[in-house]
Amino acid sequence: MTGSEKHILVVDDEQGFHDLFRFVLEPLRFNVHSAYDGVEGLERFRERNYEMVFLDVHMPKMTGPELMKLLKEIKPLQLVVIMSSGSDSRQVFEKAVKEMGAVACMYKPFELDQVMKQLESIPRA
Amino acid sequence: MKKTKLSDLKFEDLFRREPEAGRLFFNNRRALIFDAATMGVLRRQLLSTMGWELAMGVLSRFGYEHGSNDAEMLGRKFNWETDTDWLASGPFLHTLEGLVHVTPQKIEFDRGTGHFHMHGIWLNSYEAETHLKLFGLSAAGPVCWTLAGYASGYASSFFGKSLLAIETECVGKGDARCYFEIRPVEKWGPEALPYLSALQAVNVAERLRESESRFYDIALSSSDWIWEIDADGLYTYCSPGVTKILGYTPGELTGKKHFYDFFAPEEREQLKTSQLEIFSRKADFNLFVSRNLHKNGEMVILETKGVPILDRGGILLGYRGSVTDITERKRLEASLLQSEKLSAVGQLAAGVAHEINNPLGIILGFAQSVVRKIKEDDALALPLKTIEREAIRCKNLVQNLLVFSRASKSETLEELDLNTAMEGVLSLILAQAKARNVELVRELGSGLPKVNANQIQLQQVVLNLAHNAIDAMPKGGTLTIRTALPGRRPGYVELRVLDTGTGIPKDLQKRIFEPFFTTKEAGKGTGLGLSLAYEIIHKHGGAIELESEEGQGTEFTVYLPVHSAATLLAGGAA
Numbered sequence: 001m002t003g004s005e006k007h008i009l010v011v012d013d014e015q016g017f018h019d020l021f022r023f024v025l026e027p028l029r030f031n032v033h034s035a036y037d038g039v040e041g042l043e044r045f046r047e048r049n050y051e052m053v054f055l056d057v058h059m060p061k062m063t064g065p066e067l068m069k070l071l072k073e074i075k076p077l078q079l080v081v082i083m084s085s086g087s088d089s090r091q092v093f094e095k096a097v098k099e100m101g102a103v104a105c106m107y108k109p110f111e112l113d114q115v116m117k118q119l120e121s122i123p124r125a
Numbered sequence: 126m127k128k129t130k131l132s133d134l135k136f137e138d139l140f141r142r143e144p145e146a147g148r149l150f151f152n153n154r155r156a157l158i159f160d161a162a163t164m165g166v167l168r169r170q171l172l173s174t175m176g177w178e179l180a181m182g183v184l185s186r187f188g189y190e191h192g193s194n195d196a197e198m199l200g201r202k203f204n205w206e207t208d209t210d211w212l213a214s215g216p217f218l219h220t221l222e223g224l225v226h227v228t229p230q231k232i233e234f235d236r237g238t239g240h241f242h243m244h245g246i247w248l249n250s251y252e253a254e255t256h257l258k259l260f261g262l263s264a265a266g267p268v269c270w271t272l273a274g275y276a277s278g279y280a281s282s283f284f285g286k287s288l289l290a291i292e293t294e295c296v297g298k299g300d301a302r303c304y305f306e307i308r309p310v311e312k313w314g315p316e317a318l319p320y321l322s323a324l325q326a327v328n329v330a331e332r333l334r335e336s337e338s339r340f341y342d343i344a345l346s347s348s349d350w351i352w353e354i355d356a357d358g359l360y361t362y363c364s365p366g367v368t369k370i371l372g373y374t375p376g377e378l379t380g381k382k383h384f385y386d387f388f389a390p391e392e393r394e395q396l397k398t399s400q401l402e403i404f405s406r407k408a409d410f411n412l413f414v415s416r417n418l419h420k421n422g423e424m425v426i427l428e429t430k431g432v433p434i435l436d437r438g439g440i441l442l443g444y445r446g447s448v449t450d451i452t453e454r455k456r457l458e459a460s461l462l463q464s465e466k467l468s469a470v471g472q473l474a475a476g477v478a479h480e481i482n483n484p485l486g487i488i489l490g491f492a493q494s495v496v497r498k499i500k501e502d503d504a505l506a507l508p509l510k511t512i513e514r515e516a517i518r519c520k521n522l523v524q525n526l527l528v529f530s531r532a533s534k535s536e537t538l539e540e541l542d543l544n545t546a547m548e549g550v551l552s553l554i555l556a557q558a559k560a561r562n563v564e565l566v567r568e569l570g571s572g573l574p575k576v577n578a579n580q581i582q583l584q585q586v587v588l589n590l591a592h593n594a595i596d597a598m599p600k601g602g603t604l605t606i607r608t609a610l611p612g613r614r615p616g617y618v619e620l621r622v623l624d625t626g627t628g629i630p631k632d633l634q635k636r637i638f639e640p641f642f643t644t645k646e647a648g649k650g651t652g653l654g655l656s657l658a659y660e661i662i663h664k665h666g667g668a669i670e671l672e673s674e675e676g677q678g679t680e681f682t683v684y685l686p687v688h689s690a691a692t693l694l695a696g697g698a699a
């Protein structure tokens with residue numbers, strides 16, 4: 001698996017989620033990159049390629065779906081997973097972000113298996 | 126034909142009086158039913174129930190009618206030599222009331238100018254005499270009113286103009302003199318006012334009676350129940366509205382039942398006392414709310430208004446008022462209140478969901494990832510698994526709370542087969558039931574119309590109901606889940622969840638739909654299951670009802686609008 005290390009970008013204003021993603025994914029040879037708001041997320045995104053991007057919905061400066069729109073303009077095929085912590089009506093919200101190009105929408109608190117399932121959907125290099 | 130002169134009439138010969146028997150004969154024929162005692166009682170009753178003005182009016186009018194009939198009759202019957210004779214004969218012949226000896230002192234009249242004046246002395250009246258004997262002095266007034274009315278009627282009919290007779294001096298003894306005068310109404314001064322206003326009062330009363338009959342028309346057609354009770358609380362009138370409200374016909378109540386007879390037995394004494402307290406103050410009351418027993422055994426909630434009926438002296442004769450059935454309104458209010466409470470909970474939850482979901486997500490994520498890394502027999506396995514399990518419980522709690530929030534209101538409804546949706550959860554329920562020694566009976570009706578529903582939410586409702594049912598049968602029992610077309614509610618499909626468990630005490634039945642109400646031990650129940658079910662069914666345009674007998678079991682019934690009806694109800698908006 002060496003050399004095929006995957007890069008993941010997590011954009012969330014909660015430090016705990018960055019720690020969690022590192023704790024879970026680094027042993028699985030994922031390289032976890034962190035950004036804490038939308039603007040920083042955009043900067044990180046421009047720096048390199050990511051196999052998958054996880055975006056929190058409610059963040060300072062820019063919401064997750066807004067950021068996703070910008071990312072998709074840069075890389076239309078980018079895999080994006082939206083993470084919601086709110087009380088947004090599920091069906092309506094999920095439909096909207098999927099139409100915008102998200103591969104999935106996870107609701108916090110999500111279970112580990114949901115994250116793994118998303119990662120498995122990354123095409124092998 | 127020989128002309129009749131007044132002096133020709135030998136009254137003592139024509140009339141025979143039998144005072145003790147209260148009888149009067151004219152030409153040896155029983156001329157009229159004459160009973161001074163009865164008349165006296167009638168007069169006293171008039172006085173006590175109507176007050177003096179109305180009684181005076183009624184008695185004057187009564188005399189007036191007879192006087193004018195007599196004048197006509199005597200005019201036709203005899204060929205009087207002079208008008209004066211005809212006129213003077215009248216007051217003698219007070220045919221109904223008895224015999225009055227009148228000595229006319231002056232009679233003047235001119236049909237051309239309309240001038241009329243007569244005065245004289247009522248020497249004694251048979252009527253008044255009998256009265257005084259029976260009732261004493263106080264009876265004189267009412268007798269005089271009748272006589273004055275009689276004289277007025279007689280003279281007016283004779284003269285063709287409104288004339289009024291007034292007793293100018295009443296000695297109040299049958300054998301003494303009473304003076305009277307007859308003049309055109311407008312020729313009288315203030316002394317005529319009591320007579321005129323008494324007659325006026327009778328006219329008004331007559332108009333009142335008309336409006337009363339209009340009132341009865343309204344009472345007949347109203348869905349309210351219009352009632353009247355006497356001072357003992359006994360119904361003296363009930364409009365047909367009572368039949369719809371209490372199931373009894375007016376005849377079953379009037380004269381037979383008291384206002385308190387239908388109060389819910391457990392509240393009867395208290396309601397009766399508070400009602401009697403109002404009566405003792407002769408106060409109006411408005412919005413008196415009581416639970417009452419319908420003939421069919423159901424409880425109905427009634428709102429009553431009433432006003433006292435008082436006599437002139439302020440004595441309470443009874444009450445009258447109306448009753449409105451507010452059972453349905455109360456039910457609606459309660460359910461509105463309930464759903465307001467729930468939506469407040471929902472809004473609160475929506476507000477804090479973000480703050481809770483983030484930390485919870487982190488706790489759950491770490492707990493799960495660590496659990497996976499350690500071995501089953503690790504000393505930390507149990508604590509970590511516990512953290513994971515409890516985090517999931519919190520997660521479910523927050524999710525449940527969110528269902529109440531307006532945000533989740535827009536969850537879409539779809540055309541759904543109720544039975545298919547049930548199949549999905551029955552396997553889950555079966556597993557739970559087996560583990561708790563409960564037998565699961567499924568009775569899914571065939572050919573049910575589709576409902577308009579959100580499948581996940583509907584399944585959640587059934588799960589909650591089944592869960593509660595199983596919890597209520599700690600020693601095992603039978604859980605029945607049934608779908609059917611309800612006989613009572615067209616346009617709905619029903620879903621019933623029945624258990625043979627502990628049942629729910631009556632006083633708790635109102636509260637179980639409240640959020641956070643639970644009787645389960647701490648940590649076992651959130652108290653949200655039923656309020657959630659309630660909220661979901663409510664949003665579906667349905668209803669949820671329960672019937673429970675302590676020690677026997679509980680039956681929850683959920684009504685869901687069939688697809689077409691639901692879209693009609695919601696105006697097409699999902």
Ligand SMILES: Nc1ncnc2c1ncn2[C@@H]1O[C@H](COP(=O)(O)OP(=O)(O)OP(=O)(O)O)[C@@H](O)[C@H]1O
Binds near residue numbers: 593629637643651679
């Ligand atoms: N079938 C039943 N038989 C007897 N009691 C019941 C039944 N269903 C509900 N209850 C009573 O109603 C209360 C409220 O029920 P509800 O479902 O709202 O909360 P809960 O069951 O206590 O908590 P949770 O929903 O978290 O399990 C219960 O605690 C119980 O006392």
